[in-house]
Each structure stands twice: as C-alpha cells, then as structure tokens.
Amino acid sequence: MTGIKALADHLGISIGTVSRALNNKPDVKKATRARVLAAAAELGYAPNQSGRNLRKGKTNAVGFMFEAGDPGAHGGDNFFLSVVASAQSVFKARNIDLVMLPCGPDETPVDYLKRMVARRFVDGIILTATTRDDPRISYLERTGIPFVALGRSTSGTRYRWIDLDFEGAAREGVRLLARHGHRRLAVAIPESDANLGYVFRDAFLDALVENGLDPQPDLVFRVESSEQGGLDLSEQLLARDPRPTAVLLSYELMAIGLYHGLQNAGLKPGDDLAIVSLRESPQIRFLSPALPSFRLDLHGLGAELAQALLDEMQNRDVPRKTSQGMLWPFEALPKLT
Amino acid sequence: MTGIKALADHLGISIGTVSRALNNKPDVKKATRARVLAAAAELGYAPNQSGRNLRKGKTNAVGFMFEAGDPGAHGGDNFFLSVVASAQSVFKARNIDLVMLPCGPDETPVDYLKRMVARRFVDGIILTATTRDDPRISYLERTGIPFVALGRSTSGTRYRWIDLDFEGAAREGVRLLARHGHRRLAVAIPESDANLGYVFRDAFLDALVENGLDPQPDLVFRVESSEQGGLDLSEQLLARDPRPTAVLLSYELMAIGLYHGLQNAGLKPGDDLAIVSLRESPQIRFLSPALPSFRLDLHGLGAELAQALLDEMQNRDVPRKTSQGMLWPFEALPKLT
Structure with a gap:
C-alpha cells in the first residue's frame, strides 16, 4: 500500500500539499485536491488515521x-x-x-x-x-x-x-498423439478471453511444427469451458471433413459433453477420436473409456x-x-x- | 482512502445526503445514491474503521x-x-x-x-x-x-x-419408485455427521411406511459424498442378496461412481437398478442413460x-x-x- 511520500512523488507535489489535500484543509485548490484524491484511490493510499494496524496496512x-x-x-x-x-x-x-x-x-x-x-x-x-x-x-x-x-x-x-505449464502439456500432448500416428489434430480452448487459451493454442501450433505436422488454425476450436462446451465441440468436430483424428482439451469437464456427443453419434471416444486432456479430476475419473489426462499437484x-x-x-x-x-x-x- | 467529507466535497452535496445514500436510507433519490456509490468506489471511500466499525461492529x-x-x-x-x-x-x-x-x-x-x-x-x-x-x-x-x-x-x-427440503424429496422419490413397482428400496446418505444424512434417512424410512413398504434399516448405505462413494455404493448394493431394485441418492456426484460400478458389472443403470437423485447438475447432465433427479433453484x-x-x-x-x-x-x- 502506498504511503504519503510515494503519493507526493507520483504527483510531483509536496508532501505538505498532499497532506493538506487529504485532510481537506481550505488552503488547497479544488482541482489539486481532486487530483490527490483520485491518485490516492488509484494508488491504494492508506491514511494514517485509523490505529496501529491500519497504519501498518495489516x-x-x-x-x-x-x-x-x-x-x-x-x-x-x-x-x-x-x-x-x-x-x-x-x-x-x-x-x-x-x-x-x-x-x-x-x-x-x-x-x-x-x-x-x-x-x-x-x-x-x-x-x-x-x-x-x-x-x-x-x-x-x-x-x-x-x-x-x-x-x-x-x-x-x-x-x-x-x-x-500449458506449454509443456501442449508439447507433450501433441508429441504423444503424433507418436501414435495422428496427423490431423484439433485443440479445444476457452471461448473467453482467458489467457491460458492463447498460451495453449500457440504452444499447440508450435508443437505441431516441431513434430513435422502442418499447423492448422482452423482446427483450433473455441468453446465454453464446461460440459456443454464439450458437447458443442463434438458437433463442430463431427462436421469437419476430413474429421480430426485427435483432440487436445484445455479443460477436463469438456470431456463429459464430448463423450456424450460422440457416443450419441455412434462413435467411441478413444477409438474413433483420440482425446487427451489437462487435469485428471474426480469428475472425469469414471469416464468410460478412461480419459487420458495430465495430473496436477494442487x-x-x-x-x-x-x-x-x-x-x-x-x-x-x-x-x-x-x-x-x-x-x-x-x-x-x-x-x- | 477517502473520508466522507472529502466525498461530499468532491460531489458538491452535503455530508448528510452522502451518509444517507451510503447507508441506503429511503429518502435519497436513486440517481443521487448511484452517483454517491460510484464516487465512493472511485475515490476509495471507506468508513472510518477506528470509529464506526469498532463501535457498531460494522x-x-x-x-x-x-x-x-x-x-x-x-x-x-x-x-x-x-x-x-x-x-x-x-x-x-x-x-x-x-x-x-x-x-x-x-x-x-x-x-x-x-x-x-x-x-x-x-x-x-x-x-x-x-x-x-x-x-x-x-x-x-x-x-x-x-x-x-x-x-x-x-x-x-x-x-x-x-x-x-430433504423430507419432501425423500417422500416424492419413494412414492415415485413405489408407483413403478419397486418394493426393495435403498438409500445412500453421507458417511459424515452431516445433518442432512439423518434427515434424509428418517424421511426415507417414513416414506416407505407411508407407501405400505417395510422400512429396512439395512438398506441405508452410508458412503462418502463423492464419485468414489458412489463406486463403493455399487459394490455394497451388488453384494446384497436379494439386491435392491432401486436406490435414492442424497448427492448427485455419487451417481458417477455408481454408474461406473454397475456398468463394469454388466448392469444397466435405470434398467437393472432404478436410480433417483437429488439435484440435477452440469456434471451429471450427460450421464447415459439420463439420471432422474430433482432440481434446485440455486x-x-x-x-x-x-x-x-x-x-x-x-x-x-x-x-x-x-x-x-x-x-x-x-x-x-x-x-x-
């Protein structure tokens, strides 16, 4: 938390003026006071008035x-x-x-x-x-x-x-799938602005190149990070011709909807579409067939x-x-x- | 952090009005209150803790x-x-x-x-x-x-x-199962000391009597409130002879392990064992076959x-x-x- 000196430095005015502005003394211009108060809020200035704990920001x-x-x-x-x-x-x-x-x-x-x-x-x-x-x-x-x-x-x-380490997981996931002969890989990332989606996508595309595969940006699917998003993903994957043979999921609960969508279409997860996901969790532990996924030490x-x-x-x-x-x-x- | 006087000065309205707006009194115009709250947030207004908070416990x-x-x-x-x-x-x-x-x-x-x-x-x-x-x-x-x-x-x-309303759900669940011809009903409750387990069990046993069935305390299963608990439940149910034909779950995630256990034993949830659960949730929405469950307006x-x-x-x-x-x-x- 910012003290009065840092606040004064930031504003380029004296500590005395800042103090008078904060204490609402009459000899400070209105505009200056407004500037000081705005900066105090913005910088998280902590006043010294409320006892020992507050003084220390504790x-x-x-x-x-x-x-x-x-x-x-x-x-x-x-x-x-x-x-x-x-x-x-x-x-x-x-x-x-x-x-x-x-x-x-x-x-x-x-x-x-x-x-x-x-x-x-x-x-x-x-x-x-x-x-x-x-x-x-x-x-x-x-x-x-x-x-x-x-x-x-x-x-x-x-x-x-x-x-x-999304980069590491994307790299390992792609390498694993490539080693099993997959050449047409998709990735599912959140449709939100979550930073992990960008990191995971970029690492995925890089990993394709590292494994001698063509990076195909049209096989990057942005869906809701949820079970429902996985169902939406299944529809989008099935609509592609030729269909991807493998998909890497950035969020494990997508698998619940994805399995459902594949099975409804008469397809078997794992056999008809290889799936690798981040993070083993209790919710997906009992999926059948088992979902290959990375673990995290939470x-x-x-x-x-x-x-x-x-x-x-x-x-x-x-x-x-x-x-x-x-x-x-x-x-x-x-x-x- | 800004005090109430600075806030009032900034807004050009009286301290009394600011105070009434902050305290949500009815005699302040909606637009004024919105303005005060916005300025309070922007300026980092916080009530004086050494005064107001300690005195009033606020x-x-x-x-x-x-x-x-x-x-x-x-x-x-x-x-x-x-x-x-x-x-x-x-x-x-x-x-x-x-x-x-x-x-x-x-x-x-x-x-x-x-x-x-x-x-x-x-x-x-x-x-x-x-x-x-x-x-x-x-x-x-x-x-x-x-x-x-x-x-x-x-x-x-x-x-x-x-x-x-665990009582209501237990009553409705038992009635539904009894109407479908089930005579040997089990219930799964948490193994913890959660009060809901006792309430649900008692209501379940009462409901059996109301529906002309024998209350069978040995068909009350206490398991972990989790997916794993559901798997444990499947083993315990399958070990009973004669086997219950229906089970009421106090927690929906138990169904994930229960489905898995039944399917591994070559049984079909719903057909070979009727299952009714509390609370439809995203995690169980894609179970196959669908899990009959009550809804809650969270x-x-x-x-x-x-x-x-x-x-x-x-x-x-x-x-x-x-x-x-x-x-x-x-x-x-x-x-x-």
Missing part, C-alpha cells in the same frame, strides 16, 4: 479473488477449493487468514477488485482467471499492494505470477502460491522492477490405448 | 463459511458458487460485500469460526454443512452475532435457518439466504427467542423411464 488477511459467476472460470470446483485449502494452511502458520473474494457476474473483475482494495479487507491478493489483457494487474502494480497472479497476462510489467500449487504472496508482502517496501514467474508442471504423461 | 462484509477440505462437503462445486454469486448481488445492492471463509482440513469448523469472529472480518455469517451436533450454532447464539444456517442441526434453540436460494441474513443483521438488537426455519423446495419431480 489486516492479517489475504484475499483469493475468483469469478463466482462464470461456469468455466472456477475450473471445475475442486481445483480452486483444493488450492485454497492448501494455501490457507501455509498462511495460518503465519497467523494470517485467507478469505475468498467472489466476483459476481454483475460486475467487471477490475471494478470488483478496486472495491475490495478500497474496503481494505486484505493485505495481499491472489488473482485468478487472468485474461490476456487484464487491467487488474496494471491496477495492482500501480497501487503497490502485494499480489500474486495465478496465471499470466500481457498486462503488467513487474508482477509475480505462477501459471500452469496441494503443492496452493502452498507455492501462498509462499509467493508471503514473500511479496514481506518485500512490499522494495518495489519490483521486473516480473517474476514460475511454471507449475503437469505430471504423469497420459497413456493412450 | 465491517460492511458478511462471511460465507464452508469447508474447503472435505471432498463432499462443498456439494459438487457449482452448488456453493451459484448460491454465493446470487447472494452477493443482493448484498452488494446494500453496500455490503460477501467474502467466503474457507475452513481447511487441519482445523475444526468451530475453532475456525471462533478465529473469524475474533478477527472481526465480518458483521454476519452464513454457515453451511451443518452437522447433527454443531457447536458453531450454539457458539454463535451465545455471541449474538447475526447468522443464518444453510442447514439444520440438533444444536441451537433460537437461530434462523434455511435448509433444502439462484433463488442464494437470494433468500442473503435476505435472511440482512434481516438478522437489522434486528441484531432484538434477541431471538425461538428458531425460525424455511425449507427450500426441490423442483421438477424426476421422470422414471
């Missing part, structure tokens, strides 16, 4: 922001809940509590985030569901509030992120996120100059039958 | 407590997330924010709750996953903190609750919970003398083929 709480309304954004239930449970254990050992901040469908994520910052519920924030262009990241960079992004974005130049991921945010909070007075990222690996190469 | 936040660790307790992902998204819209219109409080697996729910209360994160609380004996309820009754329980308990004598439930908690908060100075409950109905009687 609520001993951190926020895990996520989108509660989007059917796909919450990543199939147990994804976030497992991450959160594990992160919370790490925070708790430091006498800090994690609260989840659900952004509803009737508000943009950046507006929601600004309100949370204004309300000073938390000392630090974990962002999720990063989009390609994500104004939350530039906003938090400006405010100086410690945060970590679970996911990357083209926004932001000096933030800490941890993202799933427990470890949650702990890593918590540790990264604790580091950011500890170093809050040392502004970041560059971004710092980490790719969290997918595990256990899927097996094709 | 954080303008409410907590939605849930268990992040338990595989079954979170009710199949979109259950809580849909409820929360809808509740949040209601709170937001009153200038209150909902935060989710995840209780991890390394702590008892009552210890976690006590810490949350001590930390004064929130002005009111929604409890979920109530257990038969639930010390959280008696604790909150003693503290006088406004709360609403999503679920009932034998603990507590003067609290507000909203629970799913959006309405979330709004109802929020309204109930707002009422409790408004009447916090008038201690409750008795409990007040509401059964939230299941909809759309399942169809058996």
Whole structure:
C-alpha cells in the first residue's frame, strides 16, 4: 500500500500539499485536491488515521479473488477449493487468514477488485482467471499492494505470477498423439478471453511444427469451458471433413459433453477420436473409456502460491522492477490405448 | 482512502445526503445514491474503521463459511458458487460485500469460526454443512452475532435457518419408485455427521411406511459424498442378496461412481437398478442413460439466504427467542423411464 511520500512523488507535489489535500484543509485548490484524491484511490493510499494496524496496512488477511459467476472460470470446483485449502494452511502458520473474494457476474473483475482494495479487507491478493489483457494487474502494480497472479497476462510489467505449464502439456500432448500416428489434430480452448487459451493454442501450433505436422488454425476450436462446451465441440468436430483424428482439451469437464456427443453419434471416444486432456479430476475419473489426462499437484500449487504472496508482502517496501514467474508442471504423461 | 467529507466535497452535496445514500436510507433519490456509490468506489471511500466499525461492529462484509477440505462437503462445486454469486448481488445492492471463509482440513469448523469472529472480518455469517451436533450454532447464539444456517442441526434453540427440503424429496422419490413397482428400496446418505444424512434417512424410512413398504434399516448405505462413494455404493448394493431394485441418492456426484460400478458389472443403470437423485447438475447432465433427479433453484436460494441474513443483521438488537426455519423446495419431480 502506498504511503504519503510515494503519493507526493507520483504527483510531483509536496508532501505538505498532499497532506493538506487529504485532510481537506481550505488552503488547497479544488482541482489539486481532486487530483490527490483520485491518485490516492488509484494508488491504494492508506491514511494514517485509523490505529496501529491500519497504519501498518495489516489486516492479517489475504484475499483469493475468483469469478463466482462464470461456469468455466472456477475450473471445475475442486481445483480452486483444493488450492485454497492448501494455501490457507501455509498462511495460518503465519497467523494470517485467507478469505475468498467472489466476483459476481454483475460486475467487471477490475471494478470488483478496486472495491475490495478500497474496503481494505486484505493485505495481499491472489488473482485468478487472468485474461490476456487484464487491467487488474496494471491496477495492482500501480497501487503497490502485494499480489500474486495465478496465471499470466500481457498486462503488467513487474508482477509475480505462477501459471500452469500449458506449454509443456501442449508439447507433450501433441508429441504423444503424433507418436501414435495422428496427423490431423484439433485443440479445444476457452471461448473467453482467458489467457491460458492463447498460451495453449500457440504452444499447440508450435508443437505441431516441431513434430513435422502442418499447423492448422482452423482446427483450433473455441468453446465454453464446461460440459456443454464439450458437447458443442463434438458437433463442430463431427462436421469437419476430413474429421480430426485427435483432440487436445484445455479443460477436463469438456470431456463429459464430448463423450456424450460422440457416443450419441455412434462413435467411441478413444477409438474413433483420440482425446487427451489437462487435469485428471474426480469428475472425469469414471469416464468410460478412461480419459487420458495430465495430473496436477494442487496441494503443492496452493502452498507455492501462498509462499509467493508471503514473500511479496514481506518485500512490499522494495518495489519490483521486473516480473517474476514460475511454471507449475503437469505430471504423469497420459497413456493412450 | 477517502473520508466522507472529502466525498461530499468532491460531489458538491452535503455530508448528510452522502451518509444517507451510503447507508441506503429511503429518502435519497436513486440517481443521487448511484452517483454517491460510484464516487465512493472511485475515490476509495471507506468508513472510518477506528470509529464506526469498532463501535457498531460494522465491517460492511458478511462471511460465507464452508469447508474447503472435505471432498463432499462443498456439494459438487457449482452448488456453493451459484448460491454465493446470487447472494452477493443482493448484498452488494446494500453496500455490503460477501467474502467466503474457507475452513481447511487441519482445523475444526468451530475453532475456525471462533478465529473469524475474533478477527472481526465480518458483521454476519452464513454457515453451511451443518452437522447433527454443531457447536458453531450454539457458539454463535451465545455471541449474538447475526447468522443464518444453510442447514439444520440438533444444536441451537433460537437461530434462523434455511435448509433444502430433504423430507419432501425423500417422500416424492419413494412414492415415485413405489408407483413403478419397486418394493426393495435403498438409500445412500453421507458417511459424515452431516445433518442432512439423518434427515434424509428418517424421511426415507417414513416414506416407505407411508407407501405400505417395510422400512429396512439395512438398506441405508452410508458412503462418502463423492464419485468414489458412489463406486463403493455399487459394490455394497451388488453384494446384497436379494439386491435392491432401486436406490435414492442424497448427492448427485455419487451417481458417477455408481454408474461406473454397475456398468463394469454388466448392469444397466435405470434398467437393472432404478436410480433417483437429488439435484440435477452440469456434471451429471450427460450421464447415459439420463439420471432422474430433482432440481434446485440455486439462484433463488442464494437470494433468500442473503435476505435472511440482512434481516438478522437489522434486528441484531432484538434477541431471538425461538428458531425460525424455511425449507427450500426441490423442483421438477424426476421422470422414471
């Protein structure tokens, strides 16, 4: 959180003027005061008036922001809940509590985030569901509030992120399918602006080339990140002539609708269309035939996120100059039958 | 952060009007309130915590407590997330924010709750996953903190609750199966101490009698509330001789493992074992053959919970003398083929 000196530096006016503006003294021009207040809100300035804890910006709480309304954004239930449970254990050992901040469908994520910052519920924030262009990241960079992004974005130049290794999974997935003789591969990514979709698509197309295959952008399918999206995908795949012989899914719950659509068309998942998916989860564990999928250590991921945010909070007075990222690996190469 | 005076100056209206707008008083024009709220958000207005919040116990936040660790307790992902998204819209219109409080697996729910209360994160609380004996309820009754329980308990004598109408669903489910000629009915309930398991079991046994059938307590199966629990259930059902011809599930994700187990044994769900489940959800919508299940209006439930908690908060100075409950109905009687 920004102090009065940083605020004064940012505005290029004296600390005294900023202070008088913030305290609403009469000897400050209206325009100056408006400028100071706007900058204070924008930079997340914390006033010194509300007791020791507030002076230190200490609520001993951190926020895990996520989108509660989007059917796909919450990543199939147990994804976030497992991450959160594990992160919370790490925070708790430091006498800090994690609260989840659900952004509803009737508000943009950046507006929601600004309100949370204004309300000073938390000392630090974990962002999720990063989009390609994500104004939350530039906003938090400006405010100086410690945060970590679970996911990357083209926004932001000096933030800490941890993202799933979509590149690695796309590469391994394509290599596996190519080794099994597939030459006409499709990929399914979210239709939303989720950054992972772009990363996964690009890595997929690169991997095709690496395996001596033609990158075919028309075999990149953007569908809803949900069971329904998988059903839509089955229809789109079946309409192609020649049909792709394999598809890589960016989200495992798509498989539920995809299996259904294939079976309704008299086709057998696996035999008539090879399918490889990210992330084994309880919901798909009982699909028949079994869905080849990568695994994720969600427990470890949650702990890593918590540790990264604790580091950011500890170093809050040392502004970041560059971004710092980490790719969290997918595990256990899927097996094709 | 901006104070109320700065906010009033910025808007060029009186502090009194700003205060009434922020406190949602009826004598403020809609357009004015919208302007005030927009400016408050933009300028990062927050009520003075050292004054107002500590005196009145006002954080303008409410907590939605849930268990992040338990595989079954979170009710199949979109259950809580849909409820929360809808509740949040209601709170937001009153200038209150909902935060989710995840209780991890390394702590008892009552210890976690006590810490949350001590930390004064929130002005009111929604409890979920109530257990038969639930010390959280008696604790909150003693503290006088406004709360609403999503679920009932034998603990507590003067609290507000909203629970799913498990009795109604059990009654309708048994009647439906009996009408289709089934005489040997089983029921699957959570193996945990979740209160719903007891309610559902008792209602199930009563309904058998109402339909002229023998209540058979040995056909009450307690399994994990999960896909895996459904697989365990299939094994237990198949081991019975004579085998039940129908089963009522208290949790829809059990069906995923149950279908798998039956199909592996060469049996067809629906034909060889009639299955009726609570709550249609995206995860089971594509099961083949279709799973007959009751529906729930989660959006309405979330709004109802929020309204109930707002009422409790408004009447916090008038201690409750008795409990007040509401059964939230299941909809759309399942169809058996």
